Amino acid sequence: MAAGQPGEAHGQAHGEMATTPGLACYLTDAVMNASSSTARGLTGLTVRDLEVMLGSRTRALVAAHWIYGPRPWTADIPETLPGIAPQAWIRVRDACTLPSIEVTEQAVAADGTTKLLLTLDGGVIETVMIPAATRSTICVSSQVGCTRSCKFCSTATLGFGRNLRADEIVAQYLIARMLAPVATPATNVVFMGMGEPMDNLDEVLVAVDVLTQAPAPQLGRAQVTVSTSGVLPGMQRFLAESHGSLALSLNGTTDAQRTALMPHNKTWPIAALLQLLRDDQRAHPRRIHFIEYVMFDGINDADDDAARIVELLTGINARLNLIPHNPIGTSLLRASPTPRIEAFHRIVSAAGLRCMVRWPRGQDIAAACGQLARVRSRPAADHVDS
Numbered sequence: 001m002a003a004g005q006p007g008e009a010h011g012q013a014h015g016e017m018a019t020t021p022g023l024a025c026y027l028t029d030a031v032m033n034a035s036s037s038t039a040r041g042l043t044g045l046t047v048r049d050l051e052v053m054l055g056s057r058t059r060a061l062v063a064a065h066w067i068y069g070p071r072p073w074t075a076d077i078p079e080t081l082p083g084i085a086p087q088a089w090i091r092v093r094d095a096c097t098l099p100s101i102e103v104t105e106q107a108v109a110a111d112g113t114t115k116l117l118l119t120l121d122g123g124v125i126e127t128v129m130i131p132a133a134t135r136s137t138i139c140v141s142s143q144v145g146c147t148r149s150c151k152f153c154s155t156a157t158l159g160f161g162r163n164l165r166a167d168e169i170v171a172q173y174l175i176a177r178m179l180a181p182v183a184t185p186a187t188n189v190v191f192m193g194m195g196e197p198m199d200n201l202d203e204v205l206v207a208v209d210v211l212t213q214a215p216a217p218q219l220g221r222a223q224v225t226v227s228t229s230g231v232l233p234g235m236q237r238f239l240a241e242s243h244g245s246l247a248l249s250l251n252g253t254t255d256a257q258r259t260a261l262m263p264h265n266k267t268w269p270i271a272a273l274l275q276l277l278r279d280d281q282r283a284h285p286r287r288i289h290f291i292e293y294v295m296f297d298g299i300n301d302a303d304d305d306a307a308r309i310v311e312l313l314t315g316i317n318a319r320l321n322l323i324p325h326n327p328i329g330t331s332l333l334r335a336s337p338t339p340r341i342e343a344f345h346r347i348v349s350a351a352g353l354r355c356m357v358r359w360p361r362g363q364d365i366a367a368a369c370g371q372l373a374r375v376r377s378r379p380a381a382d383h384v385d386s
């Protein structure tokens with residue numbers, strides 16, 4: 001996915017994953033060392049994990065308050081923690097590390113959207129803080145680069161680096177939430193940064209558990225949304241095992257359209273993806289499914305597409321988000337003109353589908369959907385060094 005509101009693309013089966021020629025340049029020894037390390041990431045521990053390590057629920061709650069409560073980000077675990085016996089806390093210190101993450105760039109767009117370039121073991125990722133009228137949203141990455149090959153996404157051009165660990169995913173939220181305006185705290189998280197979350201599902205499921213757990217961070221389950229480009233096996237497991245929200249990046253109303261934009265649609269076509277949501281709806285009638293629809297000029301924005309999407313989503317408690325495409329690089333794909341988007345919106349709304357247009361945020365710093373690809377943002381007055 002690539003940043004902001006429920007967003008953009010995603011890709012093929014694991015068996016089809018291919019690394020790109022450029023991959024080696026950012027797969028460093030550090031990645032290999034990190035993946036073989038036995039230390040556990042402190043910011044990926046649930047309260048249950050802490051209880052086992054500390055030997056009591058009371059201590060676990062104290063530790064969770066320190067790890068996930070509001071505080072400036074630090075790379076160090078304190079030697080002692082008030083409320084926890086030193087001999088118990090030392091077990092945590094000996095077994096865990098905080099993820100090594102450095103903010104290497106911070107850019108603020110005219111609309112307040114803030115993009116962070118984060119350097120971690122063996123890679124660079126991007127995390128975005130998006131302020132809105134009443135709350136802020138943190139858009140996190142789940143992979144360095146991406147396993148998929150969506151044609152409209154700049155992250156796809158990076159190839160795949162590695163999966164992020166749950167502690168690295170949660171740490172993005174802990175770091176970026178400090179940037180949210182006081183009046184609009186960061187209460188929402190979307191997995192729409194770099195990467196296809198369903199290709200790193202074990203770690204994503206843990207991260208969602210941690211983000212929604214009491215006593216902290218305690219985000220609402222409906223406020224944590226995992227977005228997928230349509231990786232069916234992962235979607236099945238996510239719906240069965242997680243209470244977080246799911247967003248499907250649909251982007252086409254025929255398989256021909258969608259396959260041209262998202263090649264893995266050949267493996268998991270539209271009908272199979274939507275049938276899963278329909279089946280889930282029968283089991284969970286109150287669950288809402290978000291459908292993301294990036295709009296491309298002359299490709300998927302016709303009146304016929306609007307009529308077809310209404311038909312396709314029949315039987316699904318769907319919220320449709322229309323997202324004007326954010327042009328990238330030399331791609332020939334263009335955003336649908338505003339009047340076309342508005343006409344499309346009118347047709348689906350008149351048919352009774354709940355639909356919103358998600359106008360791009362942070363476009364001037366390449367923080368909008370599909371634009372996350374370690375792009376150095378403009379060194380203008382809105383640029384702030386970390």
Ligand code: SF4
Pocket residue numbers: 001002008009010011146147148149150153154155156193194195196229
């Ligand atoms: S990050 Fe880009 S390439 Fe990867 S799944 Fe999302 S839209 Fe597709």
